[in-house]
Amino acid sequence: MSAPEVVVHAGPELLAAAVAARLVTRLVDVQAAKGSASLVLTGGGTGIAILKQLRDSPARDAIDWSRLDLYWGDERFVPADDDERNEKQAREALLDHVPVDPARVHAMAASDGPFGDDPDAAAADYARVLAQRAQPEDHGNVPTFDVTLLGLGGEGHTASVFPESPAVYETERPVVPVRNCPKPPPTRVSLTLPAIRRSAEVWLVTTGEAKADAVALALAGAGEVQIPVAGARGRRRTLWLLDRAAAGKLSKVYQPPVG
Numbered sequence: 264m265s266a267p268e269v270v271v272h273a274g275p276e277l278l279a280a281a282v283a284a285r286l287v288t289r290l291v292d293v294q295a296a297k298g299s300a301s302l303v304l305t306g307g308g309t310g311i312a313i314l315k316q317l318r319d320s321p322a323r324d325a326i327d328w329s330r331l332d333l334y335w336g337d338e339r340f341v342p343a344d345d346d347e348r349n350e351k352q353a354r355e356a357l358l359d360h361v362p363v364d365p366a367r368v369h370a371m372a373a374s375d376g377p378f379g380d381d382p383d384a385a386a387a388d389y390a391r392v393l394a395q396r397a398q399p400e401d402h403g404n405v406p407t408f409d410v411t412l413l414g415l416g417g418e419g420h421t422a423s424v425f426p427e428s429p430a431v432y433e434t435e436r437p438v439v440p441v442r443n444c445p446k447p448p449p450t451r452v453s454l455t456l457p458a459i460r461r462s463a464e465v466w467l468v469t470t471g472e473a474k475a476d477a478v479a480l481a482l483a484g485a486g487e488v489q490i491p492v493a494g495a496r497g498r499r500r501t502l503w504l505l506d507r508a509a510a511g512k513l514s515k516v517y518q519p520p521v522g
């Protein structure tokens with residue numbers, strides 16, 4: 264597993280623009296090397312701001328959108344047209360504006376979808392989708408995601424893996440239903456930390472002072488049961504992409520120059 268690297272940008276707009284630019288470069292490089300690429304999307308304010316920056320960037324056309332598999336790290340288990348849904352927000356921010364292959368957009372089921380209001384069935388279905396997409400070289404039932412974008416909460420959750428919740432203790436299943444979330448909406452579906460750790464690169468993206476304690480604790484070596492984002496690591500790279508406010512409580516060890 265890779266050691267965390269930290270990059271700090273001056274503010275939230277610059278962070279979103281810089282991550283969008285970084286994504287273009289990484290996805291183009293992966294497509295050049297392998298033919299296609301995979302990207303796991305996050306919900307949340309910073310994650311959606313990055314997608315909007317990507318939509319508005321002329322460089323977005325360098326990505327071959329038809330050769331990109333898209334997944335989600337977590338989903339709010341609400342009806343498909345609910346504004347809280349991460350998929351809906353991502354479609355409005357970016358996916359409706361670029362020529363993605365609909366067969367390669369792997370969204371988690373909604374609460375009015377084929378499995379009805381049953382998050383266990385929705386989670387099991389997404390695990391099946393991942394298993395179908397995994398290749399022999401992935402050595403397991405989850406594809407090696409090229410880039411996984413993740414946000415985090417002020418209490419340390421990432422995807423919908425919350426501190427001290429059943430999801431954080433999961434060691435077998437790649438996808439779990441999540442109930443009674445402290446942050447609304449209360450029911451969700453989420454990748455687990457073992458599934459996230461199948462990623463080649465994990466990029467933790469966040470902004471604002473409210474995230475500073477969680478960022479500092481995770482990078483100081485907190486345990487993943489208390490601070491789940493501490494357990495989000497990529498096999499090749501773990502990149503923390505922060506604005507100055509989110510980086511405000513980092514120790515000297517993690518005080519890179521601000522760009």
Ligand SMILES: O=C1O[C@H](COP(=O)(O)O)[C@@H](O)[C@H](O)[C@H]1O
Binds near residue numbers: 305306310339414423
């Ligand atoms: O509920 C969620 O929250 C987190 C963080 O969101 P933010 O708005 O505080 O940045 C996000 O990572 C997750 O995907 C989402 O479902």
